[in-house]
Amino acid sequence: MAQTESAEKSGTRAEMREETERAILDAAEVVFAEAGFGGATMQAIADACGLPKANLHYYFASKEKLYRRVVERIFMIWLEAADSFDTEAEPEIALRRYIARKMLLSRDYRSGSKVWANEVMHGAPIIQDYLETTLQAWTETRVAVIRRWIAEGRIAAIDPKWLLYMIWATTQHYADFAHQVETLNHGPLTDAQWQDATETVCGIVLRGIGLDPGAPR
Amino acid sequence: MAQTESAEKSGTRAEMREETERAILDAAEVVFAEAGFGGATMQAIADACGLPKANLHYYFASKEKLYRRVVERIFMIWLEAADSFDTEAEPEIALRRYIARKMLLSRDYRSGSKVWANEVMHGAPIIQDYLETTLQAWTETRVAVIRRWIAEGRIAAIDPKWLLYMIWATTQHYADFAHQVETLNHGPLTDAQWQDATETVCGIVLRGIGLDPGAPR
DNA sequence: AGCAGACCTGACCAACCAGTCAAGGTCTCT
DNA sequence: AGAGACCTTGACTGGTTGGTCAGGTCTGCT
Numbered sequence A, B: 001m002a003q004t005e006s007a008e009k010s011g012t013r014a015e016m017r018e019e020t021e022r023a024i025l026d027a028a029e030v031v032f033a034e035a036g037f038g039g040a041t042m043q044a045i046a047d048a049c050g051l052p053k054a055n056l057h058y059y060f061a062s063k064e065k066l067y068r069r070v071v072e073r074i075f076m077i078w079l080e081a082a083d084s085f086d087t088e089a090e091p092e093i094a095l096r097r098y099i100a101r102k103m104l105l106s107r108d109y110r111s112g113s114k115v116w117a118n119e120v121m122h123g124a125p126i127i128q129d130y131l132e133t134t135l136q137a138w139t140e141t142r143v144a145v146i147r148r149w150i151a152e153g154r155i156a157a158i159d160p161k162w163l164l165y166m167i168w169a170t171t172q173h174y175a176d177f178a179h180q181v182e183t184l185n186h187g188p189l190t191d192a193q194w195q196d197a198t199e200t201v202c203g204i205v206l207r208g209i210g211l212d213p214g215a216p217r
Numbered sequence C: 001a002g003c004a005g006a007c008c009t010g011a012c013c014a015a016c017c018a019g020t021c022a023a024g025g026t027c028t029c030t
Numbered sequence D: 001a002g003a004g005a006c007c008t009t010g011a012c013t014g015g016t017t018g019g020t021c022a023g024g025t026c027t028g029c030t
Helices: A013-039 A042-048 A053-059 A063-082 A091-108 A110-121 A128-151 A160-176 A178-184 A191-208 B013-039 B042-048 B053-059 B063-082 B091-108 B110-121 B128-151 B160-176 B178-184 B191-208
Strands: none
Touching: A013 A042, A013 A053, A013 A063, A013 A110, A013 B013, A042 A053, A063 A091, A063 A110, A063 A128, A091 A110, A091 A160, A091 A191, A110 A160, A110 B110, A110 B160, A110 B178, A128 A160, A128 B178, A160 A178, A160 A191, A160 B110, A160 B160, A160 B191, A178 B110, A178 B128, A191 B160, A191 B191, B013 B042, B013 B053, B013 B063, B013 B110, B042 B053, B063 B091, B063 B110, B063 B128, B091 B110, B091 B160, B091 B191, B110 B160, B128 B160, B160 B178, B160 B191
8 A cells, every 4th residue: 555654755674764763752852851751651752753652662672762862862963063162263253153053952952952951950860971971071172272262361261161051051041941931032032032142142151251242143 | 755756846736737848848849859740759759758658648639739839939939039139239239149149049959940940841831820920020120120221321232031041041050950060070069169150150241241240259 | 534636657549651462564585 | 476574553461650548646625
């Protein structure tokens, strides 16, 4: 009978498998984000991607393994974006680009950000090793760069950690606390508001550490 | 014999009741913060305050009612702190005091902050009305004050909402993401670090909106 | 002392959940 | 065409959870 009723056209066996796994991961990400690990049920995830529950267990051995994959995927996306913090560029450019990139992530990967926040908030039982290795390493290189800027007298003398936390916190707020933001805003942020918020965050951060934000955009 | 083996000396009936309720709420706050609503179990809360599970249901009819009380208590504490944003004071003073107060909250009420973050992140199913009434009203008065400062040319022209979000996000980060902060810091923040972080946040925010942060402290 | 009502709790239950399984369907390769 | 691997799924299960309840204990009052 033609093909599976999935909206995707059937490809090779491996392609089909990958597609199904991605569909499950997408659904799981949303459900985990909305309900947390404990509150999420395999049935809810199954419903969200229109598959029988037993089928989920064919692709992912357990709820925890599925969750781990979801978190790992988020972390990879975050890492990729983190590379936009160019250690070679001028401070204004590097910080501006990084903040803008993180704001985009908050807009486009809201669920993912929430899952990550949830995980860390609950003590990172699954991804503690990532915090201690990859994230630690990434942070250290950036801290070193910021220290260099300070030594060169280009920015104010502050502990780079507090600056990084401020950027992480502020940008992720727009994803993790989206519900609160949208309630106070009487609706989702418009494109113009996203742009304005991004520009304002860049402006406060740059001016805040003694840089000239320069012309917006 | 003497009295109940609780560490508290027995008082009147009403006092005893209040004390027990508070003990349950304290334990529940920690458990809800660590596991989320779905992941928390009444048994875990009971264990955390050394009471039989059935006893919890004597004081709080259901898990949801207990959770609601926990969240309401947090919100009250937050509201109280929010009053330190003195609408009459100079911008430097008002903002400095508010940021410092919120940093203290993050240090002293970590679990509470996490519960609140969890609740909002999951779409605020329990406290949506607070967001729409009390929080909305509080925010509007502060936005008005900040707008006045802008009109008077005292601070840079920015949308006050983004500034408030930045302050909320940054200060709460030290509670909600405490695990990540402490992992990167190889241990809890020292008193000196808390002070330095607070000062840095104040400095960046104030300078960021065109104010002179003045002398630390 | 004695009693009424507040307080406490072990044992229990119905609902729900992650995970299993066996039986049947489908695809690919020869 | 046929074999065998791969995929799908309804029905089931063992364990856990929120919540109940009957019967007990304690407290304050007369």
